[in-house]
Amino acid sequence: MEKGKGVAFVRKWAIDFTDSSNTPSSRDIPDPPGFSRVSIEQDDSSLSRQKKDAESSWKLQKAWEVAQAPFKNLMMMGFMMWMAGNTVHLFSIGITFSALWQPISALQGVGKVFEPYKDKKVDLLGPKLLFIALNLGGLALGVWKLNSLGLLPTHASDWVSSLPPAQEVEYSGGGIPL
Template structure:
């Protein structure tokens, strides 16, 4: 292109003059290019957005199930740690047992927060929440079982002797009279 020549004067085939100052033209007056219709674009956009929403709902559902099944890993690890701690009462076994009790309790208390990122009208969260709750209840049961194994739960009659009333005396022995 030579210097000093205008764009329109250069003889280009696809040149557009932007110096039209008339306000009578609007974007509606300009015809759509061949093969383009606004209705098809709207339909394509709605189909693409629907596909995106469906993909997002599927992803949220999949992630919700992953979160719901996460306590299974914790169950096996905690069971192994309890087995390694033994059945005698000492600091390590008590610490592991109370950890096994507190983790499921905290998880059960925060079920709503755990599944908050996956909240959507198209995603069913009831079943993953129930699975999550059941697995955490199984973990809680494992901790209670370990408490019983350690003998820290009052399950025998002898554990409640202090709360029983004293037995009534049936006989009295006073000894003999000294001579």
């Protein structure tokens, strides 16, 4: 026969999906040995549990990273304050008040910082305590710099204007009586 005429060319391994009337449904075909549909449903629940556990461990890890972030800021601020020196001028005062303001504002927003990491399975007490401790360390560094600049009233001479005048202990008069 000539090519293309007469008998149609049929592939040996081809499957015809157009006529589904004489093919058995998927329910009629038995599962292969060792396969169970129940185990798939159990695997889905264990996978979702594993996914939730992985998510909670990720949240805890990120919470610890956020809690340790003030340490980098502490080191940077300490270096900047050291570079500013101990003389009172605009640059050193600006750095010092920035070193005081940043920990104060961070301490006010502790709840907002750790809000994305809240979960029933994640204990945020440790990261929050570390975050607070590092920010208090930054605050102490700023107060130390204020003291080294001489801007903290730590001596009695700093309070002279608020002290009452000293009482006279002696009275002397002299001269020639008239």
